[in-house]
Amino acid sequence: MSARMRHFTPINYTKNSALKLITLVFLIILYLPIINLIVFSFNDSKRNIVWRGFTSKYYEKLFENEMLFVAFSNSITIAIISTIISTFLGLTTAIALWKFNFYLKKYYDIALLFPIIIPEICMGISMLVFFSYISWPNFQLWPLSLSSIIIAHVSFIFPFVAIIIRARLSMLNSEILEAGQDLGANRYQVVRKIIVPFVNPALVASFLLAFTLSLDDFVVTFFTSGPNSVTLPVKIYSMVRFGVSPEINAISTLLILIIIICTYFAIKFLSKSNRELMK
Amino acid sequence: MSYGQKVDIIDIDYSWGLANYVRAIDGVYLVTLFKSVVISIITTALCLLIAIPVAFYISFSSTKIKSILLVSILLPLWTNLLIRTYSLIAILRTKGHVNNTLESLWESANHVLNFFRLASYNFIGESFIPLSLMHNNFSVILGLCYIYVPFVIIPIYLVLEKIDRNMLEAAYDLGANHKIVFFKIIIPNISVGITSGIILVFIPCLGSFIIPELLGGADSQMIGNIIERQFKSANDWPFGSALSFILIYITIIILGVRYVYSKLYSRLYPGNIS
Amino acid sequence: MPLNSLAKNHNELNFYNWDDYIGENTLSDFANSEGVKTNIDFFADNDELFSKLREGNPGYDIIVPSDIYVEKMVKAGMLERINQDKILNMGNIDEKFLNPVFDPNRDYSIPYMWGTIGIGYDKKRVHTDPDSWSHMYDSKVYSGNISLLSEATDVIACALKYLGYSANTKNAKEYKEAEELLIAQKKHIKVFAEDNGQDLLASGDVILAQEYNGDIAQVMLEDDNISYIVPKEGSIIWEDCLCIPKDAPHRDNAHKFINFILRADIGAELADYIQYATPNRAARELMDDNYKSNPAIFPPDETVRLCENMLYQGEEVSRMIQDTWTRVLAS
Numbered sequence: 095m096s097a098r099m100r101h102f103t104p105i106n107y108t109k110n111s112a113l114k115l116i117t118l119v120f121l122i123i124l125y126l127p128i129i130n131l132i133v134f135s136f137n138d139s140k141r142n143i144v145w146r147g148f149t150s151k152y153y154e155k156l157f158e159n160e161m162l163f164v165a166f167s168n169s170i171t172i173a174i175i176s177t178i179i180s181t182f183l184g185l186t187t188a189i190a191l192w193k194f195n196f197y198l199k200k201y202y203d204i205a206l207l208f209p210i211i212i213p214e215i216c217m218g219i220s221m222l223v224f225f226s227y228i229s230w231p232n233f234q235l236w237p238l239s240l241s242s243i244i245i246a247h248v249s250f251i252f253p254f255v256a257i258i259i260r261a262r263l264s265m266l267n268s269e270i271l272e273a274g275q276d277l278g279a280n281r282y283q284v285v286r287k288i289i290v291p292f293v294n295p296a297l298v299a300s301f302l303l304a305f306t307l308s309l310d311d312f313v314v315t316f317f318t319s320g321p322n323s324v325t326l327p328v329k330i331y332s333m334v335r336f337g338v339s340p341e342i343n344a345i346s347t348l349l350i351l352i353i354i355i356c357t358y359f360a361i362k363f364l365s366k367s368n369r370e371l372m373k
Numbered sequence: 374m375s376y377g378q379k380v381d382i383i384d385i386d387y388s389w390g391l392a393n394y395v396r397a398i399d400g401v402y403l404v405t406l407f408k409s410v411v412i413s414i415i416t417t418a419l420c421l422l423i424a425i426p427v428a429f430y431i432s433f434s435s436t437k438i439k440s441i442l443l444v445s446i447l448l449p450l451w452t453n454l455l456i457r458t459y460s461l462i463a464i465l466r467t468k469g470h471v472n473n474t475l476e477s478l479w480e481s482a483n484h485v486l487n488f489f490r491l492a493s494y495n496f497i498g499e500s501f502i503p504l505s506l507m508h509n510n511f512s513v514i515l516g517l518c519y520i521y522v523p524f525v526i527i528p529i530y531l532v533l534e535k536i537d538r539n540m541l542e543a544a545y546d547l548g549a550n551h552k553i554v555f556f557k558i559i560i561p562n563i564s565v566g567i568t569s570g571i572i573l574v575f576i577p578c579l580g581s582f583i584i585p586e587l588l589g590g591a592d593s594q595m596i597g598n599i600i601e602r603q604f605k606s607a608n609d610w611p612f613g614s615a616l617s618f619i620l621i622y623i624t625i626i627i628l629g630v631r632y633v634y635s636k637l638y639s640r641l642y643p644g645n646i647s
Numbered sequence: 648m649p650l651n652s653l654a655k656n657h658n659e660l661n662f663y664n665w666d667d668y669i670g671e672n673t674l675s676d677f678a679n680s681e682g683v684k685t686n687i688d689f690f691a692d693n694d695e696l697f698s699k700l701r702e703g704n705p706g707y708d709i710i711v712p713s714d715i716y717v718e719k720m721v722k723a724g725m726l727e728r729i730n731q732d733k734i735l736n737m738g739n740i741d742e743k744f745l746n747p748v749f750d751p752n753r754d755y756s757i758p759y760m761w762g763t764i765g766i767g768y769d770k771k772r773v774h775t776d777p778d779s780w781s782h783m784y785d786s787k788v789y790s791g792n793i794s795l796l797s798e799a800t801d802v803i804a805c806a807l808k809y810l811g812y813s814a815n816t817k818n819a820k821e822y823k824e825a826e827e828l829l830i831a832q833k834k835h836i837k838v839f840a841e842d843n844g845q846d847l848l849a850s851g852d853v854i855l856a857q858e859y860n861g862d863i864a865q866v867m868l869e870d871d872n873i874s875y876i877v878p879k880e881g882s883i884i885w886e887d888c889l890c891i892p893k894d895a896p897h898r899d900n901a902h903k904f905i906n907f908i909l910r911a912d913i914g915a916e917l918a919d920y921i922q923y924a925t926p927n928r929a930a931r932e933l934m935d936d937n938y939k940s941n942p943a944i945f946p947p948d949e950t951v952r953l954c955e956n957m958l959y960q961g962e963e964v965s966r967m968i969q970d971t972w973t974r975v976l977a978s
Contacts, residue, residue, distance in 0.1 A: 107433040117430040120423055121445060123519070127460030128449055130470065134463070139869060143463075143849040146869075161687065204625060210572065211624045213580035213597055215604045216617040219698065226702035254573065261528050261569040265535045295534060299443070299527045306450040317699065321661035321688050321706045330453050332666035332689030334842055336865065338459060339667075346452045353451055357444045365437055401977045468851045507852065508838040586797065587843075591836045594976040605694035606799060607969040 128350065135343035152340040153348075162329065162345060169326040172240050172315075173308040176247035180308075181301050183248065184255025189289060191256070192263045193271075206257075209250040218317035221246045225318060239322040246318040247308045254307060255300040262296035263289070393615035402599065402616065409596040410623070412510065413578035416517040420574050421567065423518070424525035428566075431526070432533040443530070446523050454520065458587050461516055465506040465588075472503040508590035516588040517578050524577075525570035532566035533559075568631070576624055580617075596620060660685045660900040663696065663707040665887075668760075670913070670920040677907050683900045692842075700725055700892055708895040709904055714886045715800070717756045718749040718959040726755045727891040733902040736909035739929040747886070749958060756888035757905050758926035760861075760918075763884050763946055763954055764801055765877040767848050767856045767863035780809035780878045783855055784828055790835040792854040794847050797839040799972035800957060801883060802829070805857065808880045814955045817964050822971055829975045839976070848873055859885070861923045864943040868922075875943040881953030886926070 107113055138149035156162060190196075191203060209217065225242050266289070274284050290297070312327040319328060330342055431442045449457065464470045479501040506512055536559065544554050560567075582597035589595075596616065603613030662674075666689045674685045688707070690696045693716045699705070700720075712720060720726045731737055734757070744758045766777045774788065783793055784806055795802050804814035806825040816822070837853055844856035845866045856863070863875040889908065891901045907913060914930025924944050925931055931939065938944060959965075 107429055113426050113430045116423070116426045117442075120427050120522075121442075124446070124449055124522075126464055126470070127457050127519075128452065130460045130463050131452065131456060134460075141846060141849060141866065141869070143846055144870075204628070207572065207576070207624070207628070208621070211576050211580075211621045213582075213600050213617050213620060215582070215601050216614060219604050219610060219613075222699070223702055226705075257569050257572060258528055258531065261565045262531050262535070264565050265532060296531050299531060302447050303450075303524070303527060306447065309451060310454050312455070316690075316695065319688070321663065321686050324688050327453055327455070329666065329689055330455055332691045334455075334691050336665075336667045336862070337843075337846065338456065342453070342456060346456055349451060350448060353444075353448060357441075361437065361440050361444075401974050405973075405977050466847075466850055466852050586841050590838050591833050591976075594973075598976075599973055602799070602969065602973070605692070605698060607965065608694070608697065609966065609969070 131343050132347045132350070135340055135347045137340060140339065141337045152344045156341050156344045156348075159341060161324070162326075162341065165324045165326045165329045166345065168240060168323055169309055171237065172243050172247060172325060173305050175240075176244045176251060176308045177301060177304040179244070180248045180252035180255055180304050181297065183252040184300060184304075185259055185290075185293070185297065187252065187256040188259035188263055188293075189285070192260060192266075193268065206253045209253050210257075214313040217250060218313045221249075221314060222317040239320060242318045242320070243315050243323060243325070246314050247311065250311075250314060251304045251307050255304055258300040258303065259293050259296045262293045266292050393612045394619070396612065397615055397619055402596070405594055405599060406596045406619070406623075409579055412514060412517070412595065413575050416514050416521065416578050417571055417575045419514065419518050420522050420525045421570065423522055424529055424570060425567075427522075428526050428529040428533055431530050446526055450523055454583065455587075457520070458516060458584065461519060462507065462587065465512055465515075467503050467505065467507065469506070471506060475504065476501045507588065508593075510589070510593055512588040512590075513585050513593050513595075516584040517581060520584065521574040521578065524573040528569035528573065529563055529566040532563045536562050564635075572628075575627075579624065580620060657897070658683055658900075660897050660904055661706055661708045661895075662687045662904070663710045664689060665691070665711060668711065668887075668921060670916045673908075673913060673917060676913065677904060681900075681903050681907065683897075683903065685904075704892045704894045706896055707892055708897045708901040710890050710892050711759060711887050712756075712890060714747065714749045714888065715957040715959050717888050717890060720890070720892075721750065721755050722959065725893055727893055727895055727898065728754055729757065729891060729905070730902060734906050734909065736906050736911075739909050739911055739914065739927050741926050741928040741931075744886070744926040748956060750888075756890045757909070759887045759889050759908070760921060760923040761884065761886040761926055762860040762924055762944075763877050763951070764796070764805065764857065764859055764882050765863075765875055765946070767845060767858045767866075767873060767875050769848060769851070769854045770872045770874050772854045776876060777855055778876055778879050780805055780880050780882075783857060784809050784832055787835050789854050791837055792852075793836045794838050794840040794844045794853045794856045795836055796844065796857050797841045799968050802839070802857070803968055803971060804883050804955075804957060808882060808955075809878075811880070814883060815958045815960060817960055819967060822967055826971045826975060830978045833975065833978065860943050860946075861921070864922050864941065867943060877946045877950045877954070879950075879953075881950070881955065884951065884954040884956055886956065 134145075135152060136148050136150060137145055138151070139146040187206065191199065191206075196202075212220075221242075230242055270288060271284055274288050279287065310327060312331050315325050316328055316331070319325065326345075330338065333339060333342070427446075431439055431446075434442060462469070466472075506515075540558060541554060544558055549557070580597045580600070582595065582601045585593045585595045585598055600613050600616045600620070603609045603616060607613075660683050662669075662685050664687060669687075674687065678684055690699065693713050696710060696712055697716055697719065700707070700710070701723075704725075717726070731753070740758060744761075745753060747753070747758075750756045766780075766783060768777050772792075777783070782789065783795065803822070803825050806828055807814050807816060807821060810821070810824055810828065812818070812821045812825075838847070840847055840856070842859075842862070844853070844858040845862040847853045848856045848858075848863070849866045849870055858875075860875055860877075863873065867873050867875065889905050891898060895901055908917070909927060911927065911929035911933055914925055914927035915933040918925040918927075918930055918934060918938065922938070922944065
């Protein structure tokens with residue numbers, strides 16, 4: 095829709111050189127540490143302080159390090175499951191808060207912010223106490239052993255999703271919904287055909303955000319993990335005592351590479367399907 | 374738990390006393406709290422200052438560039454926070470990349486001056502003095518901004534995306550300049566996004582402890598560090614909870630003020646959609 | 648947790664350790680010799696370990712707390728008594744370590760590695776060897792180039808040592824003095840480093856770094872300009888121990904593991920990999936001179952005599968230390 099509109103409106107802020115410059119400088123600064131990280135994954139030293147020559151041995155070591163891969167796959171599994179659940183919960187919460195006026199709504203609104211306001215460590219400890227209070231069993235079986243972490247993640251991530259989606263929903267004219275209902279759509283159709291397409295960009299953004307929050311979380315994970323559920327951040331933070339090894343740089347580099355490749359294909363695929371739609 | 378009292382190593386007496394809150398209203402904690410609020414406000418303001426133009430640029434780009442830009446803003450977040458912070462340290466420290474670059478610039482400048490036999494005048498100082506970019510409050514704010522800017526860009530971008538381009542066009546046709554369009558049309562229209570952005574940055578900043586610990590100096594203790602210590606080395610969970618709740622109350626008060634303000638604002642300017 | 652027993656598997660051991668704090672092949676050797684598979688999980692500091700186990704053991708069999716935390720955990724009833732009849736290799740331990748103050752008779756803990764806190768320094772940039780805490784705590788010579796640890800107990804204990812008091816004092820006046828010393832010195836201190844003083848030293852950010860000996864020893868391997876010294880006033884001596892937490896699901900395997908670690912050859916392998924001082928006399932004898940005579944690993948005996956183990960002084964003193972520390976940081 096926006097593509098068609100731009101055709102009629104010559105406003106194009108991207109031509110503004112100040113804006114261009116700010117964005118460019120911002121991106122460069124954003125990526126300096128990442129570039130540093132990639133370069134130092136090839137450094138021939140156990141510590142990332144001084145450059146001691148090129149090596150790819152940390153990549154070789156990485157593939158032998160079973161522990162890191164277990165941690166990595168645990169992190170990814172947790173992130174995927176908790177992202178899906180929290181996106182769904184966040185979406186429904188946002189719709190409820192936007193559409194309906196119910197008893198105590200204002201307070202629910204504030205309560206939703208709690209997981210964001212509470213300092214992480216307090217959140218983590220509360221989770222620890224909570225799980226031990228209800229005697230949550232310690233499953234040894236693989237995906238179940240991650241269950242407590244997933245529950246904890248969902249509970250602090252879905253408010254983030256809800257906030258982002260709500261910001262977007264606030265721009266949707268609720269009369270459209272009534273129009274839809276007048277035209278015979280039932281509730282689910284309204285959600286699927288009107289609300290979801292409208293919040294789609296926010297949905298994608300919050301999905302990505304939720305994924306990163308879950309993937310990167312240390313504090314809450316630490317206090318809810320058991321003996322069989324090491325995640326990558328837990329592993330990384332425990333390295334502080336002896337120095338973070340370049341293997342971590344190597345695995346981060348690989349992760350970045352994978353994402354870039356995925357994104358490339360996703361964009362290609364999307365623009366292709368867009369073109370087909372245009373025809 | 375914050376109303377309980379710690380009685381032994383691991384026992385907590387849930388006595389509904391206010392002792393922990395009384396203890397928290399001590400000069401030390403208030404000063405630190407005030408400092409954390411100030412640092413968080415500066416960080417949030419800087420984040421907004423960076424995020425608005427960037428979000429602007431993104432939302433007016435073509436579909437393809439838009440998705441590339443969006444992904445590149447989120448991409449760094451997929452690297453572990455600790456790893457990114459360590460990289461930031463590598464860049465900022467006394468012999469880090471920034472200072473090394475400046476030093477080599479200084480040296481080449483000196484060579485040029487030497488060439489013109491001007492070095493003896495010491496125009497640019499006798500020797501290179503590295504900037505101290507690390508272990509002070511500056512580095513804490515920089516680090517916090519670095520980590521949190523993407524969290525502001527996303528919500529602002531999402532609402533900017535929805536602004537009717539025709540409205541802007543109409544404003545320009547009616548003779549408005551950039552400034553007027555920005556302050557009278559764009560800002561009121563993206564205020565929801567800005568609020569979400571502020572919430573997503575200010576609050577985590579207030580409770581952050583990893584960044585001040587790694588990037589800060591001897592003077593950079595924030596309330597998050599004190600809270601963390603209560604839960605860890607001090608092993609005083611009730612007091613830690615009390616401090617956390619004080620943080621929560623403050624945040625709610627701030628949000629409440631904003632809510633009242635926006636109510637007043639919409640009463641004064643009923644025409645605005647915000 | 649009661650439901651733990653549901654998920655019991657007899658050939659496993661859940662080992663909760665610091666990262667990179669076990670030999671590269673130790674766990675696979677253990678699996679080969681005893682037929683027990685080890686799952687390993689990591690923590691970054693004693694406080695994390697303590698908080699994690701405080702509300703009940705989530706299923707670990709072996710943990711590695713340091714001395715003062717062993718004492719705290721014993722007092723809080725968080726540890727299982729070790730059955731020494733099952734530890735046949737007990738005799739390999741140096742007798743100096745058999746009756747520590749924090750755990751008399753070694754009822755609950757087995758020594759794993761030990762070391763000291765001291766000063767790591769940049770040989771090229773110091774004027775004289777920093778053989779006294781005064782260079783760090785009471786001098787402006789290295790202003791802006793000093794890093795102290797960020798752990799309240801360690802920093803304050805070393806300050807107390809410098810002032811000539813016991814690191815384990817209960818006297819509020821002595822803490823007050825230490826507080827004043829630290830507040831006065833604070834403007835010369837660059838950072839209270841979260842266990843990364845060795846990196847700051849290696850990158851040239853500081854000249855003097857208060858650190859654990861092992862961390863400095865690691866950068867000394869790569870950088871000849873860095874050295875380590877335990878100040879003449881004495882310092883803190885620390886010891887990491889193997890312990891079995893309460894309700895450990897695989898207690899038998901835990902005993903087997905402790906016995907295995909105490910074997911001379913395994914102990915030597917560990918010491919070789921970790922480069923910390925081993926309390927295992929038999930293992931130490933198997934090591935080469937490079938290890939045995941490294942002053943960063945084994946400080947001279949007369950220095951060790953001046954050092955103290957940190958002891959748990961009760962909640963009141965802990966709170967006094969924490970409050971002192973908060974005031975120092977906020978000043």
